[in-house]
Amino acid sequence: MKKLSQLTTLFLLSTCFVTAQQKETYDYSQSNREVIQYGVQAILTCNGLFTSNRTLEQVYDQELKYLKAPIGTAKGGDYLIDWNNKTVTIGTTENTPMMRAAFREGIGCVILALDQTFDIIDDLPIQTLPPLSGDAATIPWPEGDLVKKQMLPKYIDKDLLTAASNWSFERESPEQVTLSLIVVHKGQIIHERYTDGVDMNTKTRTWSTAKSIAATLIGMLVDEGKMELDAPLGIDWLPKEVTADNDPRDEITLRNVLNMSSGLYTVDSRGMEYATGSGLAYWAGASSVNGARNRGLIRKPGTFWDYENYDTILGVLAMKNALGSDETYLHFPRKALFDKIGMRNTYVSTDRFGDFIFSSQVYTNARDLARFGMLYQQNGVWNGERLISEEWIDFIRTPAPATTDRGNFYGGQWWLVPDDRNDVPKDAYATAGNRGQYVIVVPSHDLVIVRRGLDYGRQGFDRWDLTREVLKAFPADYKDGGK
Numbered sequence: 001m002k003k004l005s006q007l008t009t010l011f012l013l014s015t016c017f018v019t020a021q022q023k024e025t026y027d028y029s030q031s032n033r034e035v036i037q038y039g040v041q042a043i044l045t046c047n048g049l050f051t052s053n054r055t056l057e058q059v060y061d062q063e064l065k066y067l068k069a070p071i072g073t074a075k076g077g078d079y080l081i082d083w084n085n086k087t088v089t090i091g092t093t094e095n096t097p098m099m100r101a102a103f104r105e106g107i108g109c110v111i112l113a114l115d116q117t118f119d120i121i122d123d124l125p126i127q128t129l130p131p132l133s134g135d136a137a138t139i140p141w142p143e144g145d146l147v148k149k150q151m152l153p154k155y156i157d158k159d160l161l162t163a164a165s166n167w168s169f170e171r172e173s174p175e176q177v178t179l180s181l182i183v184v185h186k187g188q189i190i191h192e193r194y195t196d197g198v199d200m201n202t203k204t205r206t207w208s209t210a211k212s213i214a215a216t217l218i219g220m221l222v223d224e225g226k227m228e229l230d231a232p233l234g235i236d237w238l239p240k241e242v243t244a245d246n247d248p249r250d251e252i253t254l255r256n257v258l259n260m261s262s263g264l265y266t267v268d269s270r271g272m273e274y275a276t277g278s279g280l281a282y283w284a285g286a287s288s289v290n291g292a293r294n295r296g297l298i299r300k301p302g303t304f305w306d307y308e309n310y311d312t313i314l315g316v317l318a319m320k321n322a323l324g325s326d327e328t329y330l331h332f333p334r335k336a337l338f339d340k341i342g343m344r345n346t347y348v349s350t351d352r353f354g355d356f357i358f359s360s361q362v363y364t365n366a367r368d369l370a371r372f373g374m375l376y377q378q379n380g381v382w383n384g385e386r387l388i389s390e391e392w393i394d395f396i397r398t399p400a401p402a403t404t405d406r407g408n409f410y411g412g413q414w415w416l417v418p419d420d421r422n423d424v425p426k427d428a429y430a431t432a433g434n435r436g437q438y439v440i441v442v443p444s445h446d447l448v449i450v451r452r453g454l455d456y457g458r459q460g461f462d463r464w465d466l467t468r469e470v471l472k473a474f475p476a477d478y479k480d481g482g483k
Contacts, residue, residue, distance in 0.1 A: 029275035032284075036274050038090045038099040039111055039283030041070055041079075043361075044205075046088040046101035046109035049081070051347060051363045052203050056081070062177060065456040066435065087118055099284070108349040108363045113285030116352075125354040129334050132344040142371050143342040143383075145200065147189055156190065157473045164469035165193050168451060175457035176436065179204065180366040183470060184374060184448040194366075203345055204452055206362040206369070207433030210348075211312045212396075213337075213372065214358035215258055215413035218319050219392035220336055222254075226322045229255045229395065233318045238294040248297050254318060256301040257311040258412040259400035263299040266306045278309040281351050282360060288313050288351045305402035305410065312359040312413065326354060341375055341382050343368040360433075366450050369431075373439040373448035376429075397429050417464060424467045436461040445474060 027033070041064060048059035057074045064070040071078050071090055078096060080089040086103035100112040106127025112120070136144040152158055161183070169178045179198045183191040194200070206213075221227040230253050237249050249264070256262050267277030274283075281288035292310040320329045333348050333356075346368045349361035375381075380388035399408035399416060409418040415430045430440040436453025440463055449470055455461055 029272065032275045032280070035097045035099065035114065036279050036283045037067070038071065038097045041067060042088050042090040042099040042101040043109055043111050043283060045090070046103055047205065047363060050086040050103035051108045054197070058197055062454040065454065085118070106347060108347040108361070110350065110352050111283060111285050112352060116285065124352055125330070125350045127330065129331055132339050136344060141189065142187065142374060145367065150188060152190055153185070155475050155478070160473040161191055161470070164473060165191060167469045168466060169193065169195065173460065175455055175459060176461045177454045178451060179454055180452040182366050182370045182450040184370050186446045187374060189370070200367050201345065201365060203347065203363040203365050204454070206364060206437050207360050207435060209369070209431040209433035209437040209439060210358050210360055210362040211413040212431040212439070213362060214312055214316050215396055216388060217333060217337060218258070218315055219388050221319060221322050223389045223392060227254060227318065229253065233257065233314060234321060235293055235314060235317060238290060252301045254315060257315045259302070259305070259402065260307050260311050260410060261302050261305050261400055261402040262308070262311045262314065263297050263301040263304065264295040264310070265298050266308045267310065268308055269306055278313070278359065282357060285352055287353050287355070288357055289317050289353070289355045292317065303402055305400055305406065309359040316356055316358045320355070330354065337387065340387060341371045343371055366452050369439050369450045370448055373441050373450060376441045377443060377446065377448050421464055424464050424471065428467055430463050432463060435459065438463040438466070440467050442467065445471065445478060
């Protein structure tokens with residue numbers, strides 16, 4: 001009996017031991033996470049200094065507030081800034097990752113791979129188009145920045161508009177940091193406000209508001225017949241296989257990726273955004289395009305909504321293929337959109353291979369985003385020229401089919417008023433970027449609202465709450481044309 005009891009104990013112990021050994025607790029991506037952490041700081045510091053023209057103190061106080069444990073302080077640390085060559089190195093010893101970022105004219109900062117040094121800086125992409133002609137300070141708004149003082153329309157309550165502004169800037173949460181707020185009504189700026197250390201020329205990162213800009217450029221090519229919403233993307237998928245003609249990913253359409261419903265394996269929603277996937281392209285020098293092409297299909301395209309940076313990048317890659325040449329592609333945002341509506345302060349960054357990181361890395365100021373919103377508020381027409389079709393605007397405002405049972409909150413790279421919100425007009429739609437980057441269009445009120453932030457931590461600034469607060473300044477029965 002004693003022997004049987006000993007055997008039973010051994011069996012139970014061995015069972016527990018085997019069970020315990022089957023649990024994976026080690027983070028095999030930890031080294032990637034460390035590299036990306038250093039890379040995030042390299043890019044944010046580089047762009048903060050040389051694209052946004054902020055001080056190092058401002059960069060540490062706000063841009064890097066997003067990081068849990070930034071390297072060093074504004075007084076010094078394990079980093080090196082070359083002010084003459086406009087480069088930043090985070091990690092300068094052999095015991096740490098050494099991540100390097102370099103500013104490139106017209107593009108912003110580009111992150112290098114770990115095995116690269118600044119010896120290759122002249123090989124990095126650069127925007128060679130000359131600046132838009134004219135002095136913006138002497139050109140009337142909206143093509144320029146000359147804003148004449150005008151009386152506020154009588155039907156708008158000035159005190160309530162100021163209250164909405166205060167609501168935006170004077171947050172109860174210290175994690176919500178509003179940098180700027182612009183309210184445009186009928187094409188005119190009726191309210192504009194900046195926090196200390198920021199002005200109308202300050203460029204900051206749009207994060208995912210960039211996706212809506214990318215969708216606009218793609219829409220222009222759809223309007224021209226150079227791309228089709230319901231045609232396959234035409235992507236050469238990775239890995240390359242002998243049976244490539246049987247790849248089920250060939251069924252994915254442009255509509256699918258713009259609706260965030262590609263059906264491809266998702267990375268950003270599985271806790272791996274800062275360990276692999278698009279994070280390696282954003283912050284560690286990997287190819288954004290190769291990472292986007294190297295995902296397997298796990299669902300039928302169009303059937304499941306899942307927010308994924310790589311879906312946007314696939315749409316932009318299809319745009320590049322439609323344009324036909326690297327030079328045409330590099331110049332396309334400027335020539336087709338930015339220069340036409342006066343967005344002279346906007347940079348679209350690339351990875352080191354020259355592919356736009358149009359899912360996140362655009363640097364611009366609040367006024368340029370107001371111009372972008374105005375293009376939509378004016379139904380795609382600028383100075384009498386139609387730049388985007390009404391059909392395309394209808395598409396980006398139509399709920400993605402995969403969201404119909406989840407609140408109809410997302411269209412074509414734009415966010416929609418969800419079904420459960422009844423305190424703002426249902427015709428409103430918005431861009432949305434991390435840390436509080438919003439362009440809100442309210443067609444029924446001839447209104448565009450731009451809020452730029454450097455929120456951190458839990459964040460949580462609500463764009464529809466902001467819309468509600470601004471609309472309190474309008475008559476409850478406002479209709480086009482005012483009262």
